[in-house]
Amino acid sequence: MSDHAVLTGEHFMTGDEAAAEGGLAAGCRFFGGYPITPATEVTERMAERLPEVGGVFIQMEDEMASMNAILGASWAGVKSMSSTSGPGFSLMMENFGLGIMTETPCVLVNVQRGGPSTGLPTLVGQQDMQQCKWGSHGDFEVIALSPSSPQEAFDFAIHAFNLSEQYRLPVFLMMDESVGHMFEKVVIPPADQIKLVERRYTTKKPGDYLPFLPDEDLVPPMIKFGDGYRVHVTGLTHDEKGYPVMEQSCHHPLVTRLVDKIKKNAHKIYMYDEHYLDDAEVVMVSYGITARIAQQVVEECRADGKKVGHLRLITCWPFPEAKIRELADRGVKGFIVPEINLGQMSLEVERVAGRGVPTICVPNAGGAVHKPEEIHAAVREVIK
Amino acid sequence: MSTAVTNTAPTGERQVQHHPKDTLLRDDRLPHIWCPTCGIGTAVSCFVEALRESGIPEEKCVVVSGIGCTGRVAGYLNLDSFHTTHGRAIPFATGVALANPDLHVVVFSGDGDLVAIGGNHLINAARRNMNLTVICVNNFIYGMTGGQCASTTPETARTSTSPRGNTEYPFNVPYLMEACGASYIARWTVLHIRRLKKAMTEALNKNGFAFVEVIAPCSTLYSRRNKLGTGYDLMKFYHDNAEIRHGANTKDVGIGFQTKIIVGKFVDITKPTFLEKYQGKTTGGGK
Numbered sequence: 001m002s003d004h005a006v007l008t009g010e011h012f013m014t015g016d017e018a019a020a021e022g023g024l025a026a027g028c029r030f031f032g033g034y035p036i037t038p039a040t041e042v043t044e045r046m047a048e049r050l051p052e053v054g055g056v057f058i059q060m061e062d063e064m065a066s067m068n069a070i071l072g073a074s075w076a077g078v079k080s081m082s083s084t085s086g087p088g089f090s091l092m093m094e095n096f097g098l099g100i101m102t103e104t105p106c107v108l109v110n111v112q113r114g115g116p117s118t119g120l121p122t123l124v125g126q127q128d129m130q131q132c133k134w135g136s137h138g139d140f141e142v143i144a145l146s147p148s149s150p151q152e153a154f155d156f157a158i159h160a161f162n163l164s165e166q167y168r169l170p171v172f173l174m175m176d177e178s179v180g181h182m183f184e185k186v187v188i189p190p191a192d193q194i195k196l197v198e199r200r201y202t203t204k205k206p207g208d209y210l211p212f213l214p215d216e217d218l219v220p221p222m223i224k225f226g227d228g229y230r231v232h233v234t235g236l237t238h239d240e241k242g243y244p245v246m247e248q249s250c251h252h253p254l255v256t257r258l259v260d261k262i263k264k265n266a267h268k269i270y271m272y273d274e275h276y277l278d279d280a281e282v283v284m285v286s287y288g289i290t291a292r293i294a295q296q297v298v299e300e301c302r303a304d305g306k307k308v309g310h311l312r313l314i315t316c317w318p319f320p321e322a323k324i325r326e327l328a329d330r331g332v333k334g335f336i337v338p339e340i341n342l343g344q345m346s347l348e349v350e351r352v353a354g355r356g357v358p359t360i361c362v363p364n365a366g367g368a369v370h371k372p373e374e375i376h377a378a379v380r381e382v383i384k
Numbered sequence: 385m386s387t388a389v390t391n392t393a394p395t396g397e398r399q400v401q402h403h404p405k406d407t408l409l410r411d412d413r414l415p416h417i418w419c420p421t422c423g424i425g426t427a428v429s430c431f432v433e434a435l436r437e438s439g440i441p442e443e444k445c446v447v448v449s450g451i452g453c454t455g456r457v458a459g460y461l462n463l464d465s466f467h468t469t470h471g472r473a474i475p476f477a478t479g480v481a482l483a484n485p486d487l488h489v490v491v492f493s494g495d496g497d498l499v500a501i502g503g504n505h506l507i508n509a510a511r512r513n514m515n516l517t518v519i520c521v522n523n524f525i526y527g528m529t530g531g532q533c534a535s536t537t538p539e540t541a542r543t544s545t546s547p548r549g550n551t552e553y554p555f556n557v558p559y560l561m562e563a564c565g566a567s568y569i570a571r572w573t574v575l576h577i578r579r580l581k582k583a584m585t586e587a588l589n590k591n592g593f594a595f596v597e598v599i600a601p602c603s604t605l606y607s608r609r610n611k612l613g614t615g616y617d618l619m620k621f622y623h624d625n626a627e628i629r630h631g632a633n634t635k636d637v638g639i640g641f642q643t644k645i646i647v648g649k650f651v652d653i654t655k656p657t658f659l660e661k662y663q664g665k666t667t668g669g670g671k
Contacts (some may be wrong), residue, residue: 008587030483032475056482056662061508065475072448072479075466076487080479225464225480226487228443232410234467242411244459245468290511304533 005053006191015179016041016083018186020049021108023081025194026064028107029055030071030080034062034088037121038177039111040084061272063088067095070106071170075233077199077224079161083109083178087118089128090135098235099138100172100258103212103220105199107160109173109178112288114340114366124177125366126288126340129345133173133317139255141262143269144172146315150184156314162197165267167199168219171250174316176352177339178289178369204229212254213240219262241321272323276302282332282382283350285324287313288373289369291337297375302318306383324352333356334382338362338375358382389661408432408442410462415455418480421615423574423600424454428461428638431492434584445488450502453527453602454494461492471502474509485659488517488588495522499555500535510564511592512658517587518595522557523602524639531605538641556638557597558650567592569634569651573599575622577646583649592657597643599626599645612642617644 006025009181013021023031025267026368031050033043043059051056053057055078062124063084070080084092114120115127128135132144143163157173164171170215194245202209202221211231214220220240223229236244237251243252262269273291275298277283282301291312301308311323324335335353337346339361346361353359365368403581409432418424435445441547442463449458458465468476473491481489491498498506498520509516525543527534533543533550536557542550558569568590572585580598587594601607601618612618622645629637630648 029604030479032479051662056659058474058478058658060478060481061504063506064472065478068472068475069479069482071467071468072476072481073483075478075485076480076484080483094469095472098472102466200479224484225446226444226484230443230462230464235465235469243410336413353614 002034002190005196007188008190009188010184011188013150013186014041014149014181014183015150015175016111018150018154019083019157019173019175020045022154023107023161024049024053025154025162025191026079026080026158026190026196028081028161029053029057030070030073031076031082032060032066032080033072033082033086034060034066036088038113039083039085039109041180042109042111048113050321059172063091064094067092067099068110069101070325071095071099071104074106074225075225079105080362081107081109083111084185085111085113086115086125086128089131093131093135095140096169096170097140100136100140101235102233103168103258104170105164105168106170107157107164107173108170111175112174120367121290122177123367124289124340126176126290127175127344127366129341129344131338132174134321139259141259142172142263142317143167143315144171144174145271145314146174146316147179148263148288148291148312149179150182150186152178154186154188156165158194158196162195162238165199166197167265170220174288176288194268210240214239214257214261217265218257225253242291266318267322269318269321271317272320273312273314275310275312277309277311277327279307281307282379283327283332283335284308284375285313285335285337285345286310286339287345291341293370293372293376294338297372297379300372300376301379306379308379313345318384319348319352321352324349328353328357334358334360336362336375336376336378336382337343338364338370340364340366340369392586393520398413403496405429405432408462410437410460413460418453419604421601421603421618422456423598424521424525426574426577427519427580427598427600428457430581431519431584434581434588436626437585438588439486439621440488442586444479444486445490447490447492448473448480450493450497451528452497454492454521455497455528457492471497471500471505473497473542474505474516474518474565476650478509479516481515482659486517489515490517490519490588492519493521495520495524495536495557496526496534499557501536507564508556509558509596510561513565513592513655515591515657516593517590518593519584519587519598520557520595521598521600523600523606525601525602525606526606531609538639540641541606554639556634558637561595562634562651565596566651567653567655568594570649571597571599571637571647573620573622573626573645573647574601575626586652599618599647657663
């Protein structure tokens with residue numbers, strides 16, 4: 001392919017590099033970032049690659065600035081992206097909220113490490129899974145994708161851009177240090193085989209256009225700065241015209257719509273893999289690097305005659321409630337959730353599964369992936 | 385905005401003549417939130433005229449504000465405008481300016497927003513010579529939240545969080561901006577409307593980081609707590625105590641409590657912008 005943005009072919013690269021390549025293949029032409037382990041390689045790859053495809057890379061002064069810069073670029077009509085890890089992710093939460101409130105498409109990669117605070121800069125964690133859902137103040141829904149391999153880092157980066165353009169919000173690519181630093185084969189398809197969802201711009205003329213009047217899917221068509229629409233966009237509560245209105249009668253419908261545009265479209269957004277779920281008595285629920293160890297345990301259990309299945313979350317948010325509920329209603333004996341934190345997505349499984357079906361978290365505060373035996377022990381707890 | 389009844393038409397309907405600045409203001413958002421005698425309106429008025437004079441097509445001008453009294457400016461200008469979070473107007477504007485270099489991006493915000501919580505962004509954008517026009521209305525106080533001490537509040541001045549008088553050293557903002565490498569630095573008070581407008585016009589047409597500090601009265605909070613009188617008294621103070629000194633050494637332009645205010649154009653240099661250097665378009669540049 002002559003398109004240098006899409007490096008069609010087989011590569012041996014890290015998850016971090018693959019996420020950057022996925023962004024470029026999706027049409028990202030602006031990256032604002034700040035160095036942080038273990039996400040720095042995303043930033044470095046973009047610094048190298050963006051000038052080659054007519055894009056702009058800038059190393060900002062901090063992560064608050066990075067997040068704002070990508071919001072600004074998006075309103076100027078350019079697909080934009082940033083990457084970070086825990087400490088920077090905390091700083092980005094402020095303006096992630098601005099992106100939610102102003103319905104700004106962009107993609108944010110979090111290569112998770114162990115926390116809290118500076119924690120384990122170079123070692124794995126999956127500890128920001130609830131932070132990405134709740135870390136910015138106020139009510140909102142998010143979309144977060146979790147790759148388990150460098151190939152998926154590439155694929156899901158593209159999908160993250162597609163979802164962000166379709167639903168107009170910053171979308172998370174929630175990686176972890178192990179996937180981010182892992183070298184594996186990554187196959188990049190020809191550009192014409194990559195499905196891209198482009199931004200829906202208004203067809204109305206300036207004067208007739210209301211920037212926050214949604215279509216039927218609850219998503220308003222967008223404009224870009226400089227097109228003559230003279231829009232006002234604010235992080236304050238605003239009406240359909242975009243003007244601030246400090247009233248409950250405006251705030252409630254606005255925030256409800258921001259939540260509903262994800263909730264009511266969740267059935268179109270959910271993505272998960274299932275293995276051996278048809279007859280499973282025990283269901284493993286996992287994501288990211290942990291899914292690879294969980295899958296090994298599931299295979300070993302099956303070889304051992306134990307009816308264990310695996311639900312691998314691709315979208316951690318929105319959480320596939322219907323699938324968990326269906327399994328719980330069918331009468332599985334328990335859910336096992338290994339994750340590199342002390343119980344985050346397991347809370348969600350537990351909430352949906354209810355009291356009738358036990359949810360067992362296999363905790364791990366970070367620094368290394370689970371040993372298969374730790375997960376086997378949890379299986380034995382359910383199938384005595 | 386400033387609608388005037390000119391006559392009564394035969395039908396009985398009132399005919400309204402629009403103010404010349406109306407098309408650049410969102411008249412459906414008026415009245416504005418600013419107090420009587422606040423200086424921000426004057427700064428906006430000067431900006432509207434400066435934009436007209438600059439020759440920049442209105443649809444290519446984007447105004448970005450942060451939070452605070454001046455942070456509301458973006459919402460009143462009939463341009464593409466964005467109201468960011470507190471302190472973050474400059475990085476948002478940076479993203480806009482780099483994504484579409486055809487746009488003229490203006491940051492219009494206050495001293496608290498730009499110099500304190502947004503200080504890191506301000507100094508780094510100046511250092512990069514980012515192609516932005518930054519208009520900083522400095523009223524020495526946090527107005528929106530009720531009159532708290534700022535990083536620009538003169539020593540000894542009383543605010544609600546320095547009730548016994550400010551004991552901190554304030555920023556000398558033009559000096560800070562020059563040290564960071566800004567291409568254009570001017571300061572005027574809102575009394576100097578003709579000169580302020582000219583400085584804004586120059587800043588708009590400056591290729592690079594252009595900074596205009598606008599000294600403005602806050603009679604509701606700053607003046608009341610410090611017993612400085614009404615808006616009129618403050619303008620009279622500017623009249624009597626502002627000294628025009630073009631090309632002044634910015635080291636000497638710090639502002640004390642009720643001291644002389646040095647105004648003028650302090651810096652006007654030419655050097656490649658961030659994007660020019662990035663794209664290797666200038667001899668000083670190269671990727």
